[in-house]
Amino acid sequence: MWAFGRVSGFVALALFTGSVLLGILNRSGRPLMVLPRFSISLLHRNVALLAAVFLGLHVGSLLLDSFAKLNPVDVVVPFLGSFQPFWQGLGTVGLDLVLAVVVTGLLRHRIGQRTFKSVHWLSYGVWPVAMAHALGNGTDVSSGWFLMLAAASAVAIAAALLWRLSPSFLETSHARQGNLP
Amino acid sequence: MKTQLHIDWTSCDGRGLCAELLPGVLDRDDWGYPVARGKAGRERTDVPLRDADLEAAQEAVVLCPKLALSLHERKVQ
Numbered sequence: 584m585w586a587f588g589r590v591s592g593f594v595a596l597a598l599f600t601g602s603v604l605l606g607i608l609n610r611s612g613r614p615l616m617v618l619p620r621f622s623i624s625l626l627h628r629n630v631a632l633l634a635a636v637f638l639g640l641h642v643g644s645l646l647l648d649s650f651a652k653l654n655p656v657d658v659v660v661p662f663l664g665s666f667q668p669f670w671q672g673l674g675t676v677g678l679d680l681v682l683a684v685v686v687t688g689l690l691r692h693r694i695g696q697r698t699f700k701s702v703h704w705l706s707y708g709v710w711p712v713a714m715a716h717a718l719g720n721g722t723d724v725s726s727g728w729f730l731m732l733a734a735a736s737a738v739a740i741a742a743a744l745l746w747r748l749s750p751s752f753l754e755t756s757h758a759r760q761g762n763l764p
Numbered sequence: 765m766k767t768q769l770h771i772d773w774t775s776c777d778g779r780g781l782c783a784e785l786l787p788g789v790l791d792r793d794d795w796g797y798p799v800a801r802g803k804a805g806r807e808r809t810d811v812p813l814r815d816a817d818l819e820a821a822q823e824a825v826v827l828c829p830k831l832a833l834s835l836h837e838r839k840v841q
Contacts (some may be wrong), residue, residue, distance in 0.1 A: 609829070612779040612796065620782045621827050696775065696831045755778060755796035763794060 588645035598634030600736040612754040668721030775832035784822040
């Protein structure tokens with residue numbers, strides 16, 4: 584359970600990184616090589632849902648693990664854990680935020696675009712919270728491969744954010760800034 | 765009964781998913797917004813659909829990132 588709990592945590596983090604990158608690409612309205620826009624949209628959704636499944640496995644397996652000593656309360660209420668309550672609490676915060684984003688994402692057509700979007704913005708908060716939880720609470724932080732994964736993810740997310748904030752982000756930005764082709 | 769694809773222009777942001785899913789029905793203008801092929805006036809906002817395009821249109825309604833599309837049934841006059 585201990586090993587499984589750790590590995591599922593890494594997989595969830597890697598998938599969340601991919602999901603954020605795909606979400607930013609999706610927002611730009613650009614297709615990616617052979618992938619049309621609607622495929623990127625579906626891929627973004629499916630990678631995010633898969634990440635949420637691995638997050639469930641991560642929390643569930645550590646809940647049953649005797650070494651992690653998790654209380655059922657720690658799954659929903661942050662900062663009450665017995666081992667490193669702050670870093671573990673960040674994981675709880677991340678789980679709660681992911682649940683909110685997933686539920687509103689699946690109910691998008693029922694709750695409307697505005698509510699969906701305001702909650703979906705939280706995803707930008709989930710990623711740093713999850714990364715901080717992995718770095719602060721994880722027991723594999725000293726191992727090289729994990730640091731490589733974390734550094735590569737951070738660089739990719741930072742680059743995507745800079746791109747997101749750049750004036751040429753939108754596919755149609757050129758025309759919309761007044762330059763007709 | 766004839767099905768129409770309604771485009772809510774206040775929601776539309778011209779992301780282009782609908783034009784990809786309905787290439788025979790929708791084109792995109794220079795700003796990315798959907799333009800119904802060979803249609804004018806109201807039919808650019810309430811685009812009449814052939815039965816063959818219905819399934820793709822339903823996909824487009826589900827996937828539109830701005831929830832700007834909806835399907836309506838209209839009686840043929």
